[in-house]
Amino acid sequence: MTVNAAPRENRTPYTLDTLLDVAVSVFTERGYDGTSFQHLSLASGLSKSSIYHHIESKEQLLRLGLERALEPLMATISEPRALEGPAIGRLEYLIRRNLEILAERLPYVTLLLNVHGNTETERWALEQRRSYNRAVAAVVQDAIDEGDIRADVDAKTTARLVFGMINSVREWYRPERNVTPEALTAQIHSLLLDGIRTR
């Protein structure tokens, strides 16, 4: 807090960031199609014209929310550690980074994973997700070719199931209530690679 911060009894001034947080939670609760400016106004306590002061359209809010999940996710697949060395190590890196981003940006990743595809922005987000999935499936295929991942399930199915388990975490994981992101990552990583059975 700075010396010139507003007195506590005043309402915290709304920034685009706070509006976006509210909007993302309403989108997830009601669905994007089911959310009107009226709902955003009620949830934020802002008038419609104050909302329009920050953004041009509901779809712009959706895009900004989706970017907060997609930008770090898409960045990981072109990082050196996702591109260099044995594929099994690259896959482990992608799994870890995906879980970190999920834990850090839970509401945004949840929004992304619920996208249907009715608007241009949703179709763009789905296309980004498909690129991400293709990149991951290619790494799984490399790991199969290098003999480190079993070959009896095809790469695309394995990639879907691995990231299906990871992404399911959004439904119950709350970093403030459960284990740390690092501990959860280690557990998931170990279950995925070696299975749940003792040996």
Add this chain to the structure above:
Amino acid sequence: MTVNAAPRENRTPYTLDTLLDVAVSVFTERGYDGTSFQHLSLASGLSKSSIYHHIESKEQLLRLGLERALEPLMATISEPRALEGPAIGRLEYLIRRNLEILAERLPYVTLLLNVHGNTETERWALEQRRSYNRAVAAVVQDAIDEGDIRADVDAKTTARLVFGMINSVREWYRPERNVTPEALTAQIHSLLLDGIRTR
């Protein structure tokens, strides 16, 4: 088709079943809160009064839809094969039955897995899901105690992750387009128990 079936050029008469199929797909597309009778009327081609001929409320349709997923799911946990014998075998049975139900009743299970909990019916469905999850976690705990499942991840987390992977299948699996439910079940079962890594 019976001898007295209506001529083909006539509209197929709506039954509660066909209305329910339409409603479940609209609920999943728009969210339950975001679905009005107007949407149900547009999607089914029925007037609102024709819809009221079949059901009393939107919530009744939701309940009927959720029951189609919950009834077979809840039945599995009290079947003899889920109650008798080594816990690892009981867990394998629960995994297989869950996947079969998912494949057979994909739209209904998808509806169930998207439930938020704003109405009495949704809270009831969430409570049923919690009972199911508790039953599964208890079987995982038994398998840990019997030494067949690793003890380094707690039973509740393992159960959530296992069923997280299974349930993620709803996002991409289409029985008519992908492998058979039996083949998919075998793949998931094997990945979950033994991991994706070669040994």
